[in-house]
Amino acid sequence: MLMKYERSPTRNLEWIAKLMDSQFRIPGTKIRFGLDAIIGLIPGGGDFATFLISAMMVSTMAKRGASGYLVARMATNIIIDAVLGAIPIIGDIFDVVFKANERNLKLMKEHYHEGKHTGSASKVLIPLILILIIVGGFVVWAGYKIITWLFHTI
Numbered sequence: 001m002l003m004k005y006e007r008s009p010t011r012n013l014e015w016i017a018k019l020m021d022s023q024f025r026i027p028g029t030k031i032r033f034g035l036d037a038i039i040g041l042i043p044g045g046g047d048f049a050t051f052l053i054s055a056m057m058v059s060t061m062a063k064r065g066a067s068g069y070l071v072a073r074m075a076t077n078i079i080i081d082a083v084l085g086a087i088p089i090i091g092d093i094f095d096v097v098f099k100a101n102e103r104n105l106k107l108m109k110e111h112y113h114e115g116k117h118t119g120s121a122s123k124v125l126i127p128l129i130l131i132l133i134i135v136g137g138f139v140v141w142a143g144y145k146i147i148t149w150l151f152h153t154i
Contacts, residue, residue, distance in 0.1 A: 013061075017105040018102075019034055019035055020053060020101045021102045022034050022102065033096045036050045036054075036099075037096050040092055047082055047085050051081070054101055054104070058071060070107060080100065081100035
């Protein structure tokens with residue numbers, strides 16, 4: 001009987017992570033990069049498109065029973081990648097170095113094969129919310145200072 005070849009869901013995620021983060025190599029170096037860095041060069045929508053691909057991977061893991069803690073850590077990785085990756089030039093270098101999808105793949109393997117990263121998402125979400133509040137407050141404060149400086153100099 002001829003069996004149809006099927007990839008396992010984990011194998012598909014491994015393939016996507018490699019394609020997005022380390023499929024290509026700069027000749028003569030050990031520096032690897034993927035479509036995340038290339039697509040991220042497209043102004044405006046490039047980083048959003050790669051964020052959606054990464055989010056699909058996290059969504060797949062959530063549907064397969066990943067713990068809330070694991071999903072929160074993976075989501076944090078792709079949010080960091082999306083936010084810092086959106087900064088022109090610096091973000092493109094960051095995409096080559098950070099490799100959020102491969103980080104998430106490692107977390108996923110540790111979760112399923114070693115039983116790590118179990119539990120509630122609150123261990124990640126509460127500190128993340130506090131950091132976002134602090135950063136948001138700093139951005140508002142800096143914006144206020146810049147605007148008042150501009151009004152005083154004009």
